[in-house]
Amino acid sequence: MKNILIIDDEKSIRESLKGILQDEGFRTLFAENGEEGVALVREENPDLVLLDIWMPGIDGIEALRRIRSTSPDQLVVMMSGHGTIETAVKATKLGAFDFIEKPLSLEKVLLAIQNAMKVGQLVEENRSLKAKLAKEYEMIGTSGPILQLKEQIAMAAPTSGWVLITGENGTGKELVARSIHVQSHRRDKPFIEVNCAAIPEELIESELFGHEKGAFTGATAQRRGKFDQSHEGTLFLDEIGDMSLKTQAKVLRILQERKFERVGGNRTIxxxxxxxAATNKNLEAEIAIGNFREDLYYRLNVLPFHVPPLRERTEDIEALANHFLAFFCSKESRETKEISSEAMNELTLYPWPGNVRELKNIIERLVIMTPDRIINEKHLPPAIHSRRRDPRRIPGVIFSETGTFKVAREEFEKEFLIQKLAEYDWNISRTAEAIEMERSNLHRKIKSFGIELKK
Incomplete structure (x- = not known):
């Protein structure tokens, strides 16, 4: 039963509204003046307030101001026998939903209540959906790297600084971007995502900036671009490292001037x-070989964030696995499943080259394809068994079952150097600088390990 608070100094009005509203199935509360009404709003949290403007003590406008300051989402319908347009406008600016003139009409009162309740329901649904969405994009983990990342997000989100997120594929760069948006002052405005790698070069300008009707073959109507759609909100440029130099120049101009023209148009917006922005590439290396603009890099890299790979936060694997398990059991309407301690141990020992995305996909597969309630080692994909490792080892290193510490160290060094050389495009000078090793020493290591340099 919905609660409606009636704040009016006239007893006859309160009594007549009580009879009408109770006949319609509402529970009614009453206050004879503004102070009492404001106090009842705090105590009872009614679904709707019917508030008279002219009352002794504080008037309805002041009562409305106080109600909105303590309960910003409270639905309030104003009532007055001496209403003016100026008063109605003032009440609306303060957050009143509607304004009804006295003498009250039964039809108008019920229509105003009905409309207000519909809006209240929509607001509640919107709040529920946002809470559900926020939970879906929640950052799971209590490891040192993740706690540090959460702290950085909390500091940076309320500001207006541009952000550059780096990290391997599947680490959750979009998750970080959404967390920044949700914790920012723009949270109620659009969050627009653009995957720069998925849009063909000939269409990316139209996608980002929009186009006018007739701008090119197939442009049968005007279209707003992503920059336009994200006005006052957040624009997430994913895989920015795959954007062409031509498009980079135009994006840089927008970032500098905060205005643009649609394709085929001449009106400045x-x-x-x-x-x-986010990327899985080393943009400094891309700048060195001429694939990325240095000025755009420094324009975007105001607040740098790095998302650690899953192998560097193995203590989060169990929490992530259980989170995805509960999510997919609910989504697929399956019985609640559990992962055995042996299977969980296998998951924590796996290097996860595909990071969190790979873990999520495997858990979804296990929920769907495992007939038993308990997920055991036998249910895990063969790749997880074949690549088990100590969580402190670097990915891809399969240590000898037998051997000395010297042999194990050489295996580690060789794999480390191969990974670093590949990361820096097999450039010995850049690799030596990155790992803080003399170039001549790196040459000797490469020769002693028999590492074949790729061109």
């Missing part, structure tokens, strides 16, 4: 957008 100004935008207020917070840009968050």
């Amino acid at each position: 100004e935008v207020d957008v917070r840009v968050i």
